[in-house]
Amino acid sequence: MTQAKFSRGLVPLSIVSVVLLVGGFAMVFFYAPNEADQGFVQKIFYLHVPLAIVALFGFVAGGVYGIRFLRSGDRTYDLRSYVAIHISLILAVGALITGSIWAKASWGSWWVWDEPTLVSFLIVFLLYACYQPLRFSIEDPERQARYAAVFAIVGGAFVPLNFMAVRAAESLVHPRVLSTTGGAMPGSMRVTFLVCLAGMALLFVTLNKYELTSKQATFALRALKRRLAGDDDWVPIRRSAAPQL
């Protein structure tokens, strides 16, 4: 078994990401200035934007793991791809909700259609929401892994292309946070934002590791149980959207 492979360094990583996130949010409230235009509400930005950016990178990472799975046939890459997309989906829900709250507060309505970043994010979310149903509807685990990898690769390529198309179609209301001009953020805001982004990215990595470790423990437990019960009366594995090693 590849025991303790995913769980290595989990404790220090968790501590660092908690410290960084808490520190980042402390900076949001005590260090970064209130935005002149929107005031206090703008502070949701330090949560919303890192959530969205990390989720998108997570989707792309799922695609990269998909490629590696198809190339190597190593099932752990399928697991990594699954977990990356799974956690990204959760972050994406958070990004959509915080984005909606922010839109209500600063533009006056819960949803703004002429808002390319929000809209393209919704499209990406809708696409990836099909990932688990797709996996679930394929019974053969080997085929499930292969098809899911194909989906992850196509989705990963779709993310940037979709953003381009939507952005070309819509006007520019959304502030460009990380554009080449730096979005005209004052220094203290930018530092705070970068700390929050780093914290969120670390949180993503930590959550990934937790899920991977937990899955691995489940597999190990199942293998042990099967050995204990003998080959005669082991319980067949329940059909599942998650990869089975």
Add this chain to the structure above:
Amino acid sequence: MAALVRKDLRAELRTGDTLPAMALFSISTFVLFHFGLDARSLEGDLAAGVFWVTMLFAAVLAVNRQFVAEREEGGFDGFLLAPVDRTSLFLAKAAVLFVFLVALQVVAVPAFAILLLEPSPGPGLPELIGLLLLADAGIAAVGTLVGALAVQTRAREVIVPLLVLPLMIPVVIAAARGTAPLWLEAGAAAVEGRWPLILGLYDLVFGLLAYAVFDYLLDE
């Protein structure tokens, strides 16, 4: 590959499984839009949007049917036994879907012009054909990939639209925005260059991608 294309086209000619359904479906949808929007005629943005959404839904019908014969009649096994490159199946299926879409539009564009479109599509016709072909290529590539992905799943009819519709949003955006100026009440205006560009980029990226990963969708 040519043999595969011929096989599919002949099957379609003999059975009429897909194309008549697509054409009928599009015309019904135009009628539905007439009542749904309570509009005698459409122009500009709205006309382009109605037209392209209808085309997309009709394409979903074709994608649903695409690999059914292969699966039910054991065509996949026959194909895998044959000493040919696996991606030729992708190319053949995508080519057939492309032909279906073009054939559909030969019917649907005049029908749309008669039923709903206010200005005559005549003046902007060359540009329209260019946009149609570019969009069809993208729909064919992605549709074939999703069709192959979905045919092995238990919930094929559900999975296809769920996957195709979000993936096609860039096509709809670019095609509809590109078509809108051709169908203006005041007469056709020029198409902005970025829409065909986005369509072309989409075709290129997803064509290559689908070509690269299609191998993994065939097994046994």
